[in-house]
Amino acid sequence: MAELSKLTIAEARDGMRSGDFTAVEITKDCLAEIEGASALNAFVHNTPEIALSQAEAADARIKAGDAPDMCGVPLGIKDLFCTKGVASQAASDILKGFKPEYESTITGQLWDAGAVMLGKLNMDQFAMGSSNETSCYGDVVNPWKIDDRNLTPGGSSGGSSSAVAADLCLAATGTDTGGSIRQPAAFTGITGLKPTYGRCSRWGIVAFASSLDQAGPMTKSVRDAAIMLEAMSGHDPKDSTSAELAVPNFEAALTGDIRGKKIGIPKEYRLDGMPQEIEDLWTKGIEMMKDAGAEIVDISLPHTKYALPAYYVVAPAEASSNLARYDGMRFGHRAGLSQGDGITEMYEKTRAEGFGPEVQRRVMIGTYVLSAGFYDAYYNRARKVRTLIKKDFEDVFAQGVDAILTPATPSAAFGLGEMADADPVQMYLNDVFTVTVNLAGLPGIAVPAGLDKQGLPLGLQLIGRPWEEADLLNHAFVLERAAGFVEKPNKWW
Secondary structure, three states, rough: OHHHHOOOHHHHHHHHHHOOOOHHHHHHHHHHHHOOOOHHHHHHEEEEEHHHHHHHHHHHHHOOOOOOOOOEEEEEOOOEEEEEOEEEEEEEEHHOOOOOOOOHHHHHHHHHOOOOOEOOOOOOOOOOOOOOOOOOOOOOOOOOOOOOOOOOOOOOOHHHHHHHHHOOOOOEEEOOOOOHHHHHHHHHEEEEEOOOOOOOOOOOOOOOOOOEEEEEEEEOEEEEHHHHHHEEEEEOOOOOOOOOOOOOOOOOOOOOOOOOEEEEEEEHHHHOOOOOOHHHHHHHHHHHHOOOOOOOEEEEEHHHHHHHHHHHHHHHHHHHHHHOOOOOOOOOOOOOOOOOOHHHHHHHHHHHHOOOOHHHHHHHHHHHHHHOHHHHHHHHHHHHHHHHHHHHHHHHHHOOOEEEEEOOOOOOEEEEEEEEOOOOHHHHHHHOOOHHHHHOOOOOEEEEEOOOOOOOOOEEEEOOOOOOOOHHHHHHHHHHHHHOOOOOOOOOO
């Protein structure tokens, strides 16, 4: 049965239960789509045998009446998640050949719920990047195309966003350290949810910046995000940052009623030089929420202008600490040594060969800001700024604001290679609307809301109160319905 890969999670769930098709049929259709989409370079490790075995088990569960919502749903898994017996490289040569003997908590929860693993997805190396051009597997290509150029699908979860937008899978896992779920979702016209820090376990996810990283779902709709988030959430005793909170039924919260809710519009997000299309889309989103009965209020987040500098001190500092474990001794790549080389030379050669330029840059920045002479001047100051940014949000929510509406990105998708060789700071500016959410540990979601004049997707972002993903998803559901975004990329690959 053709076209099954185009289904949403909700459609697949309902269709499998009514006997319209099976998990095996959906899985085979997805596997065929993946085979024909090598031009996108989204999947880097295919697992068809595992997928078909899991799909058969899912069909048996559905037939027995013991099927959670995610049962039988074929997924792509970002290469940052450790999957037992399957290559998990974080898109880096330094982990070449690494096949874990354990499963990350989140993927384990998804398999327990009956989901199906189609394979591992490309990404920026160690999740460091905004365009998916730092991967050892090569660039991921956005399925949206307007001319002869290949466009970025965003980063670091570019493989996830490209695969979902191109209907290679029904949904995918992503991780978000400074916007790496929401920015690629906006670039490819899908939905991307970054939960509250601690809602989903980080155990078994290759670490970039431990106080910022958070996993989340990348899906074709807000309803799908709600369904998948429930399966991914929950307390994990193996993760000391995992919150011991009950997991709500997020899908049940999608009432579509936001009458009387307060939506904050931060004046600091109106940037100098922001494209008129982004400004117009934001205005359109404000009108949509107002028409749905929400009250629009102007708010101030005064420390927003310091968010990017603070982020690019904190994140590299934590990265330099986390990546110190890759030394060529215990797992992954080890460089060939010359006669007389000692352990120092082995470390240097292994890391020089294994880490790409962007990873090396961030490790060096992180090491610098943590060094004895600069720790207080940079790292401690950035931590203080982070506290002020978090307090900005707390003050706004204390005033009764239920959600904050902003643009998701400062532009539509740009061409591969257009920024990679320019000033890296220009690339970092892609995170200007998203990093505050990670610094404050809040939930945020990107929803496709329109097309730019070239015909490329643009997204809007909603930021919610901590631990209130259910309410945030309902606001996003309203925005999604009002925007009515149904456009898909033309299949050129």
